[in-house]
Amino acid sequence: MPTLDEIAKLSGYSKATVSRVLNQSPHVSPETREKILAIMKEKDYVPNRNAISLSKGQTQQIGMITMDLSELILRFMNSFVELSGRNGFQTIIYTTGGDQQKELQAFEDLKRKRVDALLILTSVNDTNIIASYCKYGPIVSWQRMDHPEIPSVAMNQYDGYALALEHLIERGYTRIANAFGRPGSINTRSRRLAYEHIMSKHSLPAAEKWYYSSIYSIRDGERVVQSLVEGTDRPDAILCANDLVAAGVLSEARRQRLDVPRGLAIVGFDDSELSRTLGITTVRNPIAGQAENAFLLLAPALLGRNPQLQPLSFSLVKRETT
Amino acid sequence: MPTLDEIAKLSGYSKATVSRVLNQSPHVSPETREKILAIMKEKDYVPNRNAISLSKGQTQQIGMITMDLSELILRFMNSFVELSGRNGFQTIIYTTGGDQQKELQAFEDLKRKRVDALLILTSVNDTNIIASYCKYGPIVSWQRMDHPEIPSVAMNQYDGYALALEHLIERGYTRIANAFGRPGSINTRSRRLAYEHIMSKHSLPAAEKWYYSSIYSIRDGERVVQSLVEGTDRPDAILCANDLVAAGVLSEARRQRLDVPRGLAIVGFDDSELSRTLGITTVRNPIAGQAENAFLLLAPALLGRNPQLQPLSFSLVKRETT
Structure with missing residues (x-):
């Protein structure tokens, strides 16, 4: 493949002029532009995009x-x-x-x-x-x-979490577990804050014993349920980090023959296709x-x-x- | 930010030498390299990666x-x-x-x-x-x-599809619907070929009336079931394009109170986390x-x-x- 140098030599114009044609600069006469383009076409010249980026200062x-x-x-x-x-x-x-x-x-x-x-x-x-x-x-x-x-x-995840929590409390759930995502992340802190505020507002105790963290996947959701059923003191609702977790919680709850939603309510987060088909209550997140x-x-x-x-x-x- | 030109002038070396230092060429003496690097550091020089890519001929x-x-x-x-x-x-x-x-x-x-x-x-x-x-x-x-x-x-999707089909036939299913993906794609053609071969091998009729195509998502799977229950002549099994489709089929079958697997068997494809938690039989695809x-x-x-x-x-x- 010819270089820009060779195109310049063949056309009889300077490298700067050839470069102007490549960059669609208006400072080239139509005849010059056509002559140079014809030679480029004849020689199958392909401008190197890195060179173009370099001259434009943008990589797109x-x-x-x-x-x-x-x-x-x-x-x-x-x-x-x-x-x-x-x-x-x-x-x-x-x-x-x-x-x-x-x-x-x-x-x-x-x-x-x-x-x-x-x-x-x-x-x-x-x-x-x-x-x-x-x-x-x-x-x-x-x-x-x-x-x-x-x-x-x-x-602010506080707002979405608060919506879910108010809904659970309105339905009569009071023993509410939390399956949080990344510990210490701003999202998790906001959600935890929402939980503590809203519970306190309704004079309900915040149940730290049912705080789960680093819960991300379907399998993590299943494990939360497995861990809950081992205990005698059980929550009546779970707020999940996302819909995948909620799907895992729902599947495992069914396998454990828990009565959803009467014995255990489940709320997801995000409103994915999955939550819709499985009929999981969730918070719509405008991603x-x-x-x-x-x-x-x-x-x-x-x-x-x-x-x-x-x-x-x-x-x-x-x-x-x- | 200084250019390579300026670094060359300040150091007293040629641009080619400065460039060799940047590209870690061995053809530069240690003293020269150190002098040039010191000036680059002093002037906060940042090499332009596009320029480096250009000189190396690889963009990584x-x-x-x-x-x-x-x-x-x-x-x-x-x-x-x-x-x-x-x-x-x-x-x-x-x-x-x-x-x-x-x-x-x-x-x-x-x-x-x-x-x-x-x-x-x-x-x-x-x-x-x-x-x-x-x-x-x-x-x-x-x-x-x-x-x-x-x-x-x-x-070759033929092999995976054949596995699923042989399994269904062994279990006594004979009226088998297909939810295919992209029509005319090589995968769909292979799957269809597998279906027709295996059915014929077992002296069973291939049911073209139950060929669905362009079926990709959970929602598409739901629609297949909705369309099937409208007819009086129903299949007893569905082979799905992927596990998402199978999840949609399963959810909608439950909503329609179909008896899975006795009244309707479902096989997915890929072996995703979703198929595992929902208990869907599937073909493991080593992605x-x-x-x-x-x-x-x-x-x-x-x-x-x-x-x-x-x-x-x-x-x-x-x-x-x-």
Whole structure:
């Protein structure tokens, strides 16, 4: 394949002129442009995209950082990838497995201009370290970061959790277990806070003995039920970290012949297809809306536009498990 | 931030020498290297990764092409991303939405050296068009391509489907419906062929009236059952395109008060967590093994190694729906 140098020589124009044609600069006469393009076509010249990126200073790539590829992350990514694709951006996914060094690689790539922007889905590095990279390009986050320089599209899980809890209490459930996700995460802290506030508001005791944490999957949900039935003192409801956990809780409760919802109520979180088909009461989490807002937050830096974010809220979806 | 030019001027060395230091070339004396590195550090110089990629001729990126991000694709990606990450490669996902032009963008990026290799998960372009890009870099496929230049890690779905069908017939089911996926795809054709062969082998009629196609999701599975119960002539078993479909079929069958498995047997495909917790009989599909083999197929071109592919096979996982 010929190089840009050779195209310049063959056409009799300078490299700078050939480069202007490649970059669709208006400062080239139509005749010159046509002559150069004809030679490129004849010689099957393919511009090297890295060279183009270099000259434009943009890679048209957005990096996404995630600990893992879970079902929820997938829903978020689907919306984000679709919207950024429509705007001409490709997505690189950095899966970190929760490793701080691997995750920093993504931030180093922002610094080195390998990506134009970063979207954090889940991060394990200190927010101050992350914020120190903001000077190299825009960084937005799905996860709540609680740092002024890193805007987040996260919704306050307190609100969604409170909806679920008020619903359970209204139905007469008082002995409520919690299957939390990542211990110490902002989401888990918000949910726990909601639980403690709402219980206290109704003069009900918060039952720490039924706090489960690091509960993510179907199998984790099954294990929670197995552990509960071993005890004599049992809750009458379980609030689950997500719908997968709720599906596991429901399946195992059926296997253990627990009476759902009378003996045990189950509430999921997210409103996935799975919760719908299994008839699980859940909290609708507007994931696609959050993904779109994440892209809109990057739009000023990437597209020079400043669109309005859409307002989003949680809602309760009442089904057969409560 | 200073440019490479400025670092060269400040250090008193040529750009070529500075570039050699960046690329860790051995053809630089230790003193020169140290002097140049000291100046880079002092001036907070950050090499532009695009420039580095350009000089090395490798981007350390692998492109993945997919129509969408489904649960099955996710399982495949998880394994592939993990293995390529361990080998120093990042993954770009091109989601095409089934658009031929968008998909060609990925192949153009291989041609333009934006990615070092391509992995096709699902493709909608003609295999001859795809094969014309093989000269620009290695292309492997998950989807069966039936083209000598594009190696595929796909397994013959005939074998898995035959396992499921033999199991149903052995259990006494004879009126067997099929919920197929993408019409005309090689997988669907293999499954249909398996169905027709095995039924004929047992002198049973193949029931084309119960062929459903474009069945992918939980909701699609629910619709199949809704359509079946409307008719008077009903099948006694359904072979499903995947476990999500089987989950939808099971849920809707329960809502319609069908007796599973006596009145209606259900077999899924893939052996996901979901099929396990719901007790759905299914065909174990070694997705992670196929993803690893896909990376191994790229290893000669990317790493200069030629590892052995692992042998893989389907197996039946008998649960409560048969």
